[in-house]
Amino acid sequence: MKSHASWKRVAISVLLAGATIGVGLALAGEETTQCFGHSIPPFQEVFVKLFRATATLMSMDQLKTTSAQMSDTERAAISYYLGEKGHRQVKEGLPQEKQVFLDEKYRVSTGIPPVQDFQAVYPHILAISNNNLGPDQLRKTLESLAPADLASQSFYLGEEGRKILFSEMTLSGVEEVLNRTEDWTLIETGKRTHNRIKDYTCILYKQERLGKKLQDVEKILLKYREKPKSMYMKWLDGPWTGRELVYNEALLGAGRVRVREKGTLGLIAVTIPVDWEIAKRGSNHPCTEIGMKYLLFMIENDYRKGIARGELVRKNYGMVEVDGRQVFKIESILPKDSSKGYYCYRMMHYIDFMRSLEIKAEIYRWDDQLYESYLYTQIKLNTGLTDRDFDPKNPDYRLD
DSSP states (O other): OBOOOOBSSHHHHHHHHHHHHTTOOOOTTOOOOEETTEEOOOHHHHHHHHHHHHHHHSOHHHHHHHHHTSOHHHHHHHHHHHHHHHHHHHHTTSOHHHHHHHHHHSSOOTTSOOOSOHHHHHHHHHHHHHHTSOHHHHHHHHHTSOHHHHHHHHHHHHHHHHHHHHHHSOHHHHHHHHHTSOHHHHHHHHHHHHHHOOEEEEEEEEEEEETTEEOOOEEEEEEEETTTTEEEEEEEESTTTTOEEEEEHHHHOTTEEEEEOSGGGGSSOEEEETTSTTTTTTOSSOGGGOSHHHHHHHHHHHHHHHHHHTOOEEEEEEEEEETTEEEEEEEEEOOSOGGGOOSOSEEEEEEETTTTEEEEEEEEOTTOSEEEEEEEEEEEESOOOOGGGGOTTOTTSSOO
8 A cells, every 4th residue: 555654752752753653563672674675774773863853843842841751760761772873963963052951861871770671661752752742743753754764663662662652642643653654564563463462352243245235244253263273253143143163273174164053054063164155154255264364464465466566555534433442544445457366446444553453344346335344343362262262062152
């Protein structure tokens, strides 16, 4: 998708924030050098760039307010992380008054031990700086950063850092950052999130078009486990209310599913291949293509093809509420030509930016009619699901 495309204290923070916000989910200490063909600069270089941009844009009063809101330890952490070379680069060309102030407030203090893990304090510092910038200042700060700079910041923040940052920022500030965060950064962040998810439970609302008819909405209890690949589904409402299904590669073998239909069709449970029509009842997909991770996989596939051909366009729609949460809504648009091999013509994405999860997607194919809609609600991550949750013999199920 063509990307259309705070923060804590001090100029530095703010800049960093912008980059960060968009994506943030790297493993602690992880240094990413390449991502989707883009070279990612070391975050320390980006931090210097951000600090300087913020110091340039902020007035003296803003610099003083930002500094005053930080603790001595946080200011010392910034100073140690910058290093002498970074200090010089930040101050170069600034008015004398600002140089003197930065020397005074961010001088390395021998009385305060350095913070070994700057990542731990950075999200709060960034939030303070960001929130002290005006809307136009934040916009200009973000515009001064390259997409790879923003990705570097995002990856440095990591999952916990992003949560702290987003929770302390204004919603309008978060939206500004996400508007400028590239699709490839969002996708990479989502992939890193899913790498940390071992299992989850949720209520899935699903609607699909079969042939020319748009089916009624289905409400499904979904339990999902990554290893061994397993899922349990129970239809709670809609045309297939009462249906149950278990997929468990360890017990049933890859590509086989245990299912019991609703009503008189469900006199007995049967074990059948996932691609049989009875196993796919009411869907264009086998159960192995259900879940938030598969949705991201599908999005990435179209993104890689579309961006390589210069055929992918993105539109930003800002913040909307889904399932009681603020999410960021965007649209990706591809050629209206089924022969090009894309999954769809356009897709509406609803991204839970606090968790870097796409929790809702609306898919339109070549006739521009709604083809599929998926909404994941009441999501509970890494709940410790056990083999019993994916065993057809579970007495709470009707699959034995």
